[in-house]
Amino acid sequence: MSETSKNVITVRGLTKSYGATSVLKGVDFSVARGEVHALLGGNGAGKSTMIKIITGAAWRNAGDIRFFDSEGSERSEADGRAKVAVVHQELALLPHLTVAENIALPHHRSGAALFRRAAAAGQAYDALRMIDQDFAAKSLYRLVGSLSLHEGQMVEIARALSSGAELILLDEPTANLTTLETERLFAVLRRLTRDTGLSVVFVSHRMKEIRQIANVCTIIRDGRTVVDRQPMEELTDAGIIEKMGQVAASHAPERALRPDYRSDASAAADTIAIEEAGFRLELSPGTVLGVAGAPAGPAALIEALTGAARKKRWTVARAGWPDQLRSPRKAARMGAGYVTGDRANKGVLHSLPIIDNVMASRRVTRGALLAGGSEGGECLDLLKALKVKAASVWDLPSTLSGGTQQKLLLARWLGLPSRLLVLEEPTRGVDIGTKREIYQLIRQMATSGTVIVWWSTENVELLEVCDRVIAFDTEGRCAGVMDRDDFSEEKLATLTGMAA
Ligand SMILES: Nc1ncnc2c1ncn2[C@@H]1O[C@H](COP(=O)(O)OP(=O)(O)OP(=O)(O)O)[C@@H](O)[C@H]1O
Structure with missing residues (x-):
C-alpha cells in the first residue's frame, strides 16, 4: 500500500476566495485511516472554510480533493463525501424532532428509504450508547428543543457515528462539554479509531485537549498550510503557538x-x-x-x-x-x-x-x-x-x-x-x-x-x-x-x- 493510499482523504493546493478576499491560498491536508488529527490555526485562518469545501458545503476555486476506501482505491468525490460527517461549532439539529429522529436523519438520504420508527430508535440508541449509556436510555424520545447545549452536542456526535462515516470532522466538539463529558468523548473516539479504523479530525483551541487526543497535527495560518501532518510529540506547545503566528500573546495574565x-x-x-x-x-x-x-x-x-x-x-x-x-x-x-x-x-x-x-x-x-x-x-x-x-x-x-x-x-x-x-x-x-x-x-x-x-x-x-x-x-x-x-x-x- 502506498503512503497516499493509507489516507482516507488527501487535499492539495486548495484555494478559495470570497469576492476580493482570498481565504485559502493553497492548503494541503491529508488524514490517515484510524488517526485523530488535530487541525489547528488562529481565528480566521481558514479551517472551517476548508472543512466546508471537503463536505461540499462551499465551492473551491482550485485544488485537488481525493478520497480513498479502506483498500486504498480512489473513490469518486460524491462517494467519498458520503463517508464524511461533520459536527460544527453551531449545532445542526431540528428542535421539533426527537433525539431518535434527529440521529436517524442521515439514514434516509435515499428517496427510497422508508422511515421506520422502531428501526430509527434502534439505530439512534446504538449510536448514543457509544457515548453515554444513561443518556441513551433516558433521552431517545425527548424533543431536541428541550436539550441543553451539551446534550445536543452528544446527539450530533451520535448522528455522525450512526451515519456510517469513516471520517468525522469535529469542529470544537468540547466547547460545551464538561470535563467528564470530554473525557468520555475522548474515550469513545480512541476506541472507535482503534477498533473500527474511524478517522477523526479535531479542531480545537484547547491545547491540553489537543495533546490528550491527537496523534498528529496540521497547522493552517492565513490560508496556507504551515505544518503538514506532523506527529504531536515532535512539536512543543510554544512551537505550535509560534507556527500559528501567535507567539507574542502567549504570556500569563497579569x-x-x-x-x-x-x-x-x-x-x-x-x-x-x-x-x-x-x-x-x-x-x-x-x-x-x-x-x-x-x-x-x-x-x-x-x-x-x-x-x-x-x-x-x-x-x-x-x-x-x-x-x-x-x-x-x-x-x-x-x-x-x-x-x-x-x-x-x-x-x-x-x-x-x-x-x-x-x-x-x-x-x-x-x-x-x-x-x-x-x-x-x-x-x-x-x-x-x-x-x-x-x-x-x-x-x-x-x-x-x-x-x-x-x-x-x-x-x-x-x-x-x-x-x-x-x-x-x-x-x-x-x-x-x-x-x-x-x-x-x-x-x-x-x-x-x-x-x-x-x-x-x-x-x-x-x-x-x-x-x-x-x-x-x-x-x-x-x-x-x-x-x-x-x-x-x-x-x-x-x-x-x-x-x-
Ligand atoms: N461568507 C464569507 N464572506 C466573506 N468572508 C468570509 C466568509 N466566510 C468566511 N470568511 C472569511 O474567511 C476567513 C476564514 O474563516 P474560517 O471560518 O474558515 O476561519 P477558521 O480558521 O475556521 O476560524 P475560527 O477558529 O474562528 O473558527 C475569515 O477571515 C472570514 O472572515
Missing part, C-alpha cells in the same frame, strides 16, 4: 492588576452578595469569581444574576438594587452585563451588521435607540482592542469566523462601566493567543471595580485567572467555594463530581 478593594471603605456598599438557602457569598468589587461544574448549577445562578430567573432560588443583593433583578433589561440598566454562551441563538444578531452587534449593550444601557455619530469610531476601537479584522463594520457577522463572532459578544461589554459582568464561556472558539488577551481584559475590567462572574467548562482557565471559584456538583448543588490559595485541579474536579 494577576497583579487587581486592586485590593477590601481595604476601601466604599467597597462594602459596592459588594454584591449572592445567596441561596444555607449559603451566602460576598463578592467585593474587582473580584473575578469562576463558576465551575455541569450546566444545571451555573445556569440557575447566571439566570438570577442576569434577571432571567423564573424560579426564586438565588437572591442577588447590592446597595441600590431591587431584591430581584426582574428582567434582563432591568439588570442591564442596573449595570449588570451578560455575555451569553449560546452564541448562535442568543448572542449574535445574524441579520444585523457588525456595528449593531457590537453597540447593542451600549444602546440599551445608555437608553439611546438611534446610532450616534461617534458610534462608528467607538465600534472600530472596540474591534481593534480584540484584534477583530472586518472589511467593514456594515458587513454581516456571517462573514466572520466562529471565534471572531465570539469576540463581537465580548466587545459589546468591553469598557462599559458595569458593576457586574456575567460571562458564559467567553473564550469559546477563541484562538490561543486571543484567549490570553481576553484573560488580560477580564482582569482589567475587574481593576475598574466590576465584579466578574465567569462560567467556563475549561477548569484550567478558571484556576489561572480567577480569585475564587464556586463549584457545582452534577445535580446542580453548590459543592463549595475555593479561594486562590487552595486552588487545585484535582480538588475542583472532585467538587464538581468530575474526577476521573
Whole structure:
C-alpha cells in the first residue's frame, strides 16, 4: 500500500476566495485511516472554510480533493463525501424532532428509504450508547428543543457515528462539554479509531485537549498550510503557538492588576452578595469569581444574576438594587452585563451588521435607540482592542469566523462601566493567543471595580485567572467555594463530581 493510499482523504493546493478576499491560498491536508488529527490555526485562518469545501458545503476555486476506501482505491468525490460527517461549532439539529429522529436523519438520504420508527430508535440508541449509556436510555424520545447545549452536542456526535462515516470532522466538539463529558468523548473516539479504523479530525483551541487526543497535527495560518501532518510529540506547545503566528500573546495574565478593594471603605456598599438557602457569598468589587461544574448549577445562578430567573432560588443583593433583578433589561440598566454562551441563538444578531452587534449593550444601557455619530469610531476601537479584522463594520457577522463572532459578544461589554459582568464561556472558539488577551481584559475590567462572574467548562482557565471559584456538583448543588490559595485541579474536579 502506498503512503497516499493509507489516507482516507488527501487535499492539495486548495484555494478559495470570497469576492476580493482570498481565504485559502493553497492548503494541503491529508488524514490517515484510524488517526485523530488535530487541525489547528488562529481565528480566521481558514479551517472551517476548508472543512466546508471537503463536505461540499462551499465551492473551491482550485485544488485537488481525493478520497480513498479502506483498500486504498480512489473513490469518486460524491462517494467519498458520503463517508464524511461533520459536527460544527453551531449545532445542526431540528428542535421539533426527537433525539431518535434527529440521529436517524442521515439514514434516509435515499428517496427510497422508508422511515421506520422502531428501526430509527434502534439505530439512534446504538449510536448514543457509544457515548453515554444513561443518556441513551433516558433521552431517545425527548424533543431536541428541550436539550441543553451539551446534550445536543452528544446527539450530533451520535448522528455522525450512526451515519456510517469513516471520517468525522469535529469542529470544537468540547466547547460545551464538561470535563467528564470530554473525557468520555475522548474515550469513545480512541476506541472507535482503534477498533473500527474511524478517522477523526479535531479542531480545537484547547491545547491540553489537543495533546490528550491527537496523534498528529496540521497547522493552517492565513490560508496556507504551515505544518503538514506532523506527529504531536515532535512539536512543543510554544512551537505550535509560534507556527500559528501567535507567539507574542502567549504570556500569563497579569494577576497583579487587581486592586485590593477590601481595604476601601466604599467597597462594602459596592459588594454584591449572592445567596441561596444555607449559603451566602460576598463578592467585593474587582473580584473575578469562576463558576465551575455541569450546566444545571451555573445556569440557575447566571439566570438570577442576569434577571432571567423564573424560579426564586438565588437572591442577588447590592446597595441600590431591587431584591430581584426582574428582567434582563432591568439588570442591564442596573449595570449588570451578560455575555451569553449560546452564541448562535442568543448572542449574535445574524441579520444585523457588525456595528449593531457590537453597540447593542451600549444602546440599551445608555437608553439611546438611534446610532450616534461617534458610534462608528467607538465600534472600530472596540474591534481593534480584540484584534477583530472586518472589511467593514456594515458587513454581516456571517462573514466572520466562529471565534471572531465570539469576540463581537465580548466587545459589546468591553469598557462599559458595569458593576457586574456575567460571562458564559467567553473564550469559546477563541484562538490561543486571543484567549490570553481576553484573560488580560477580564482582569482589567475587574481593576475598574466590576465584579466578574465567569462560567467556563475549561477548569484550567478558571484556576489561572480567577480569585475564587464556586463549584457545582452534577445535580446542580453548590459543592463549595475555593479561594486562590487552595486552588487545585484535582480538588475542583472532585467538587464538581468530575474526577476521573
Ligand atoms: N461568507 C464569507 N464572506 C466573506 N468572508 C468570509 C466568509 N466566510 C468566511 N470568511 C472569511 O474567511 C476567513 C476564514 O474563516 P474560517 O471560518 O474558515 O476561519 P477558521 O480558521 O475556521 O476560524 P475560527 O477558529 O474562528 O473558527 C475569515 O477571515 C472570514 O472572515
